[in-house]
Amino acid sequence: MSATLLDGKGLAARLREELRGEVETFTSQTGVTPHLVVVLVGEDPASQVYVRNKEKACVAAGVKSTLYRLSSETSQNELLDLIAKLNTDQDVHGILVQLPLPKQIEEQAVLDSVSPLKDVDAFHPENVGLLVQGRPRFLPCTPAGCMQLIAEVCPNTSGMHAVVLGRSEIVGKPMGLLLIQRGADATVTTCHSRTRNLQEITRQADILIAAIGKANFVTAEMVKPGAIVIDVGINRVDGKLVGDVDFTPVSQIASAITPVPGGVGPMTIANLLKNALTAARLQTFSK
Numbered sequence: 001m002s003a004t005l006l007d008g009k010g011l012a013a014r015l016r017e018e019l020r021g022e023v024e025t026f027t028s029q030t031g032v033t034p035h036l037v038v039v040l041v042g043e044d045p046a047s048q049v050y051v052r053n054k055e056k057a058c059v060a061a062g063v064k065s066t067l068y069r070l071s072s073e074t075s076q077n078e079l080l081d082l083i084a085k086l087n088t089d090q091d092v093h094g095i096l097v098q099l100p101l102p103k104q105i106e107e108q109a110v111l112d113s114v115s116p117l118k119d120v121d122a123f124h125p126e127n128v129g130l131l132v133q134g135r136p137r138f139l140p141c142t143p144a145g146c147m148q149l150i151a152e153v154c155p156n157t158s159g160m161h162a163v164v165l166g167r168s169e170i171v172g173k174p175m176g177l178l179l180i181q182r183g184a185d186a187t188v189t190t191c192h193s194r195t196r197n198l199q200e201i202t203r204q205a206d207i208l209i210a211a212i213g214k215a216n217f218v219t220a221e222m223v224k225p226g227a228i229v230i231d232v233g234i235n236r237v238d239g240k241l242v243g244d245v246d247f248t249p250v251s252q253i254a255s256a257i258t259p260v261p262g263g264v265g266p267m268t269i270a271n272l273l274k275n276a277l278t279a280a281r282l283q284t285f286s287k
């Protein structure tokens with residue numbers, strides 16, 4: 001392996017430590033403890049991992065967390081009723097509805113129903129709009145984590161070619177937006193399942209971000225020598241967690257690479273905590 005290993009686990013621990021201090025200051029000044037509510041409907045395995053790690057991280061950072069576990073048979077109206085209650089609950093600052101939702105529930109209707117001031121995932125159209133316009137209220141947790149990891153080895157991304165694999169609302173799209181923001185100033189290409197000559201494009205990437213959800217999809221032939229490779233994938237293969245990047249061969253070619261686990265995942269959670277504090281501030285100081 002010749003690439004620098006981008007240690008998300010370590011960086012996330014440092015960010016959480018910083019955040020713990022900020023939460024402590026905020027709470028001692030206001031008497032308010034930031035409170036994040038996670039709503040989990042059904043039993044998606046990726047979501048289970050996420051929820052477990054998130055609860056631990058909240059406790060360590062001084063953020064109160066409450067988990068609502070609803071059965072996989074929950075109706076859309078039941079879920080909307082719960083969110084309506086959480087929206088008006090003064091004691092709740094952040095609301096995260098775990099995705100995916102069971103098939104009887106229309107995801108967009110649910111995400112649209114979360115108060116934009118409590119939308120720590122930054123999925124609400126108002127928050128997406130603010131991000132598009134370059135004045136974000138909340139930074140999308142996973143893309144923000146990718147930016148922080150890139151900054152570890154590449155503090156100046158101006159003019160670099162970043163190729164994003166995947167166009168999801170949760171990672172691919174907001175990732176491209178952060179990379180083209182003023183200050184980051186990368187040139188962005190977003191690829192997806194219909195992209196032609198994929199390898200030709202990925203081989204031009206100074207920064208390659210894999211967010212497709214297919215184990216070992218990115219092979220060494222797809223990577224330009226010296227590229228920074230960020231692996232957003234969380235796939236289970238024979239009970240083991242693997243990313244979207246074929247790690248061993250790609251790590252011989254890249255200049256820096258994130259591992260799975262221990263890369264982007266912990267950074268997502270650190271940014272979620274940060275957004276919980278931002279939400280608590282917004283709701284405390286606008287009163």
Ligand SMILES: Nc1nc(=O)c2c([nH]1)NC[C@@H]1CN(c3ccc(C(=O)N[C@@H](CCC(=O)O)C(=O)O)cc3)C=[N+]21
Pocket residue numbers: 046047049050053096097098099100121141142234241260261262263264265266268269
């Ligand atoms: N509304 C919503 N927002 C999300 O951000 C969201 C979601 N729904 N649904 C599920 C996916 C998945 N996701 C993960 C985040 C962190 C880890 C994580 O902590 N991974 C660690 C631990 C791995 C392990 O312990 O097995 C790691 O990669 O090192 C995993 C998965 C967020 N998601």
